Amino acid sequence: xxxxxATRRKFLVASVAFSGLMSTxxxxxxxxxxxxxxxxxxGNAGELARMARLLFPHDGIADDVYAEVIDGILTDSAxxxxxxELLDEAMPxxxxxxxxxxxAAGEDAQIAAMQAVExxxxxxxxxxxxxxxxxSHPKVWELIKFPGSSVEFGGYVERGFDDIDWLPEDA
Amino acid sequence: xxxxxxxxxxxVVVVIGSGAGGGTMSNELAQKGIxxxxxxxxxxxxxxxxxxxxxxxxxxxxxxxxxxxxPAWICKTVGGTTVRWxxxxxxxxxxxxxxxxxxxxxxxxxTIDWPITLEELAPYYDKAEYNMGVSGTHGIPxxxxxxxxxxxxxxxxxxxxKEYTSTRAAINPVARDGRxxxxxxxxxxxxxxxxxxxxxxxxxxxxxxxxDHFELRTNVMAVNINHDDSGxxxxxxxxxxxxxLHEQKARAVCVAGNVIETTRLLRNSASxxxxxxxxxxxxxLGRNYMRHLTKSTVAIMPGAVNFHRGTRQSGxxxxxxxxxxxxxxxxxxxxxxxATYPLLTAQTVGGWGARTAEYMENYTNLAATxxxxxxxxxxxxxxxxxxxxxxxxxxxVPVVHYEFHQNSHAMYEHAAAASKNLLESLGxxxxxxxxxxxxxxxxxxxxxxxxxxxxGVTNRWGQTHDIPNLFVSDGSVFASSAAANPTLTIxxxxxxxxxxxxxxxxxxxx
Numbered sequence: 095x096x097x098x099x100a101t102r103r104k105f106l107v108a109s110v111a112f113s114g115l116m117s118t119x120x121x122x123x124x125x126x127x128x129x130x131x132x133x134x135x136x137g138n139a140g141e142l143a144r145m146a147r148l149l150f151p152h153d154g155i156a157d158d159v160y161a162e163v164i165d166g167i168l169t170d171s172a173x174x175x176x177x178x179e180l181l182d183e184a185m186p187x188x189x190x191x192x193x194x195x196x197x198a199a200g201e202d203a204q205i206a207a208m209q210a211v212e213x214x215x216x217x218x219x220x221x222x223x224x225x226x227x228x229x230s231h232p233k234v235w236e237l238i239k240f241p242g243s244s245v246e247f248g249g250y251v252e253r254g255f256d257d258i259d260w261l262p263e264d265a
Numbered sequence: 266x267x268x269x270x271x272x273x274x275x276x277v278v279v280v281i282g283s284g285a286g287g288g289t290m291s292n293e294l295a296q297k298g299i300x301x302x303x304x305x306x307x308x309x310x311x312x313x314x315x316x317x318x319x320x321x322x323x324x325x326x327x328x329x330x331x332x333x334x335x336p337a338w339i340c341k342t343v344g345g346t347t348v349r350w351x352x353x354x355x356x357x358x359x360x361x362x363x364x365x366x367x368x369x370x371x372x373x374x375x376t377i378d379w380p381i382t383l384e385e386l387a388p389y390y391d392k393a394e395y396n397m398g399v400s401g402t403h404g405i406p407x408x409x410x411x412x413x414x415x416x417x418x419x420x421x422x423x424x425x426x427k428e429y430t431s432t433r434a435a436i437n438p439v440a441r442d443g444r445x446x447x448x449x450x451x452x453x454x455x456x457x458x459x460x461x462x463x464x465x466x467x468x469x470x471x472x473x474x475x476x477d478h479f480e481l482r483t484n485v486m487a488v489n490i491n492h493d494d495s496g497x498x499x500x501x502x503x504x505x506x507x508x509x510l511h512e513q514k515a516r517a518v519c520v521a522g523n524v525i526e527t528t529r530l531l532r533n534s535a536s537x538x539x540x541x542x543x544x545x546x547x548x549x550l551g552r553n554y555m556r557h558l559t560k561s562t563v564a565i566m567p568g569a570v571n572f573h574r575g576t577r578q579s580g581x582x583x584x585x586x587x588x589x590x591x592x593x594x595x596x597x598x599x600x601x602x603x604a605t606y607p608l609l610t611a612q613t614v615g616g617w618g619a620r621t622a623e624y625m626e627n628y629t630n631l632a633a634t635x636x637x638x639x640x641x642x643x644x645x646x647x648x649x650x651x652x653x654x655x656x657x658x659x660x661x662v663p664v665v666h667y668e669f670h671q672n673s674h675a676m677y678e679h680a681a682a683a684s685k686n687l688l689e690s691l692g693x694x695x696x697x698x699x700x701x702x703x704x705x706x707x708x709x710x711x712x713x714x715x716x717x718x719x720x721g722v723t724n725r726w727g728q729t730h731d732i733p734n735l736f737v738s739d740g741s742v743f744a745s746s747a748a749a750n751p752t753l754t755i756x757x758x759x760x761x762x763x764x765x766x767x768x769x770x771x772x773x774x775x
């Protein structure tokens with residue numbers, strides 16, 4: 095049920111309906127973005143992908159999904175100088191909070207360092223962007239059993255919109 | 266495409282906006298044989314443009330022009346926010362038209378009574394419900410009970426609530442009025458792909474077009490309302506899609522741009538005769554902006570709910586809507602269901618790490634409630650225009666100032682406890698409430714009706730106190746927010762206003 099929108103969705107910026115965050119970059123070249131970011135900060139996408147996993151840790155989701163989410167954000171940053179600047183702040187801040195190499199630290203220490211910087215604007219930007227892309231990703235929908243578009247299947251009128259079976263008898 | 270009406274035709278009524286207020290006004294006037302030109306800033310979608318893709322639809326229909334301050338979920342498309350809305354249509358209660366008399370003066374609030382009563386509006390509520398096809402009214406069958414509504418109902422019984430229903434939705438339970446029955450598709454907030462949910466996009470606008478007394482102009486942004494030396498409005502200047510300016514002459518003008526754009530247009534139309542903007546001799550234009558005390562609650566239930574199956578908001582509880590001052594706050598609130606797609610669920614529970622992931626891994630077992638509660642008007646909650654920032658039309662960017670009143674904080678505490686009690690009564694766990702979740706969907710009050718011209722912008726007909734042929738036809742005229750979702754009341758007021766305009770025209774007063 096996921097296949098229909100997967101490719102298109104990859105480059106769509108997710109709606110952030112109630113958060114007020116709005117990212118506008120859509121569909122610039124991943125390579126160009128990745129290299130621009132790498133040149134400006136010396137950081138790498140792998141570290142941000144690790145951060146993405148710790149933000150939204152799901153054992154059933156493979157690393158390549160988190161990497162894809164970060165790729166998308168780096169793509170946006172090619173056309174968004176303020177986002178690029180915030181991304182650049184991430185690793186120096188996490189390393190400082192960790193007191194060393196954040197990426198090489200153990201999971202508990204990595205999480206503690208993230209908690210120490212979670213009120214920083216760069217953290218909010220990465221959190222919001224990862225959240226928007228990650229929870230719009232077909233692989234994640236598959237894991238949490240959200241089937242996506244239903245109109246082509248006739249909605250749920252004959253597919254369980256009222257099939258709840260565990261409520262008290264008198265309800 | 267050539268215009269149906271000449272720009273110089275000063276016999277037309279110009280309606281600005283095609284949503285709940287403007288779409289209804291356009292059709293009501295056209296049905297009476299009054300010629301209407303409706304100016305809509307957005308473009309016109311067909312049903313085939315509406316897909317079950319929240320991201321794509323967000324970009325197709327939202328008002329994304331530059332705006333600062335609190336977010337507001339208004340639309341820039343034919344049909345306006347009736348494309349996005351949930352379809353929930355409760356009426357106001359009698360006392361909610363008399364908040365000052367009922368609640369008394371609240372600190373830091375600018376409460377007034379409406380200049381109209383429930384009794385006066387009741388016949389128009391009937392017409393609005395009939396036109397919109399509200400389930401469970403006027404012989405229309407009740408709505409089907411979705412999984413999530415069944416959770417709400419079972420919980421309501423458990424905790425002893427008495428008044429709850431799955432009906433009162435402007436979503437067809439059966440085919441009616443050229444629209445099909447609901448298929449429980451589940452993407453109501455992204456537009457109804459089959460048109461089962463009422464929207465002026467495919468209801469009032471085509472009906473108006475069938476009268477031969479109506480012209481819709483899309484992708485045109487109203488930038489200024491002109492007036493003559495006598496102080497009557499004479500026409501509306503708008504920018505077309507290429508940025509060229511035109512003036513449509515008018516006999517009367519009805520502004521229905523949703524509160525932010527209604528404020529901006531009236532303020533931008535300031536002149537030497539009306540230096541603070543049209544209709545603003547009281548200084549109240551843009552002030553007393555209300556958006557309800559809103560609250561989202563999410564819980565992990567002991568079994569599958571699959572709340573993504575079916576209508577987004579599938580029922581409501583009325584028991585807490587009454588004014589019971591012993592609870593420690595004025596006014597009341599409605600408890601409604603609110604099923605969210607995954608991203609919005611993650612945004613609602615917020616945060617990060619294992620806690621957030623646990624909610625999301627239990628997506629099929631989640632139940633959610635949403636609260637809409639009365640929001641006291643405050644002068645400091647307002648829409649202003651930025652001094653230097655300009656948008657693509659060269660217009661000052663609107664700035665939305667909004668903070669909850671202390672009454673809303675007290676109401677929130679009560680509503681959060683009530684929602685927790687509800688969902689825990691069925692074994693729900695990890696109940697989480699977010700104050701303000703979904704805020705900015707309901708926008709009201711910047712040109713409020715007032716008996717006293719010093720206390721508001723419009724009179725009991727939504728006619729500006731200052732200018733006899735200038736009307737406000739959207740939720741801007743609300744003198745109080747009440748607890749109810751606003752769309753039904755916007756439609757009822759627009760039908761009533763259209764009757765009034767037609768009557769004044771027949772008496773040659775307009």
